Amino acid sequence: MSGPLSASVATLCDQMAGRTGPEAGGQLRQISDRLGEPLRVAIAGRLKAGKSTLVNALIGRRVAPTAVGECTRVVTRFRYGAADRVDVVVRDGRRHSLPLDDDGMIPQRLGVPAGRVAYVDVTLTSEKLRDLTVVDTPGLASTDGTVSARAEEAAGVSGAPFDADIDADSVSEVAAAEAVVYVFTQAVRADDRRALDAFRDASARLASSPINALGVFGKVDTLVGGAGDPWPVAGPLAEQQAGLLARTVSDVVPVVGLLAETAEAGRLTDADRAALRELAGMPVGELRLMLASVDLFRSRPGPVGAEQRERLLRRLDLYGIGFALAQLAADPRLSTGELVRRLGEASGFPRLRHTLDQAFRWRADAIKAGWALGRLERMAGHARDERDREALRDAVERLLRNPAYHRLRLLDAAQRVATGAVPLPDGWEAELTRLATSEDPRWILRLPQAGAEELAAAAMAAANRWRVYAVAGAGPAQSRVAQVAHRGFHLLAQQVRR
C-alpha cells in the first residue's frame, strides 16, 4: 500500500541492488522492504498519560495492558499480520514467540527480564493496522532522566528523555518511526516541551517538525470533576496548547482515550448497557450524588452490584457513565451498538483519526520517500566501493529530476519554515504549508469553487509572487525556500491544466 513516490524509490533500490556489491545490495533491499510497509507512528508521552489506551483505540482491540500498576516497560510495535502473534526480540537478536494471554492481551510476563528485551513485535489481524503501524513506548521520564551513554551513542542522540534503563535497541526501534503522536494531559509544561523536542530528535526520520508530529491532549474527562462535561473546557485549552506548540506539532487534538478504547475495541456489552439502564432509572438527586466522585459511585446505595460498578468505572469512568446515563434517560430503548457509537463520538476520537489520516497518512508517501532518499544519499557518500558510490549518486540525481519529487523539496522547505529555522511572513508560511502538505489545488489556493482555468491562473500568480520574493525579498535562506515554492506553484499550474 505505498504511494507513487515511495514506489518509485523502491523500484530504484531493487534495480540498484542487482548492480552493486553485496553489502550495498543488502542495504538497498532493506530500504526497499521498508518502503513497502505502512507508515509507522510512535506514541510518546509521560508516564501514565494514556498512551497504551490510545494505542488500543487505534488498533481497535484491547491488546496493550493499561491496568493500574501495569506500566509499559518495553517498546512495543503493533503491525498487521496474517495471524496474532507476539515476538519478544531480545538484545542479541533472538526472538521468543508467546501467545496472547486469555484476555487477548500481551502477557505481563515476557519470559525475559525487561532489561534484556530490545522490543516486542506484535502482529495482529486487525484491519486497522493495514495501513498504519503503531509503536507504543514506555513513559518518558522527567527531563533529568536520560538514556545511558551507550544508547545515546547507538542512536546518535543525546539527552533523549527515556528512563536510564531503556537500551539502544529500544531507542532505535522508536527512531524507526516516521511520525510521532505526543500525548500529554493537563497543560503542557515547559519540561513536556523539552521532552517532546528531545523525543523528536531521537525519533523523527525527517528533520523534526509539525509536518510529522501531532499532539494529543489526553484524558480530558479528568479536567472537570465528577461526570461534568469537559468539552467546553477541553476545546479552548487544546487550541491554546496548539498555539504554544505551533512550532512542534501540526495540531493538538483533545480526546478521552478511555472512551475511545471502549468504543473502538467494542468493550461495552449488553449486560453493561442493562446495568447503565438500571442506574438511569434512579431518582435524579440520588444519581447526582452518585456521580460526584469515584468513591461515591462505589459506595452509594443503588440497584447495581459492586463488581458491575467497577466494570463500568474501568470502561467509562465518571464522565462516560454520566454521558451514557443521560443518553439512556432520554431514550431508554437505545441499543448497545448505538450507545457505543455515541460514546465514540463523545470521546473526540473521530477527530483524532481524521487528523491522523489528513496529517500523516497522506504525507506518508512523501515522508517515507524522503527518508529513503536520505538513506540513499548517505550511502552514496559512505558506501565502501567507489563505483557503488558513483552509481548511487547518479541514480538519486536522476530520480530527483522527476517533477513528482519536487514535493519532497517542498516538504523539506515547509519544515524548515514551520520549525522557525527560516522565518517567513505568516501568510506566506501558511501558503507554503498548504502547498507542501496537500494535493488539492482548491484547498491550496483557497478557491473552493474555482474551475481549472481560474485555478491555473491563481497558481501562476502565486508562482510569480514567490519568484519576486525570491529575488527581492529577504536573506539567502528565504530565497532558497521561495525558489522551491515558485517551482511548486508552477508545477501546480501545469497539473490543473492537464
Ligand SMILES: Nc1nc2c(ncn2[C@@H]2O[C@H](COP(=O)(O)OP(=O)(O)OP(=O)(O)O)[C@@H](O)[C@H]2O)c(=O)[nH]1
Ligand atoms: N478517565 C480516564 N482514564 C484514562 C484515560 N486514558 C487512560 N486512562 C487510564 O489511565 C491509566 C493509564 O493509562 P495507560 O494507557 O496505561 O497509560 P500509559 O501512558 O500507557 O502508561 P505507561 O505505559 O505506564 O507510561 C489506565 O488506568 C487507563 O485506564 C482517559 O481518557 N480518561
Ligand SMILES: [Mg+2]
Ligand atoms: Mg503504556
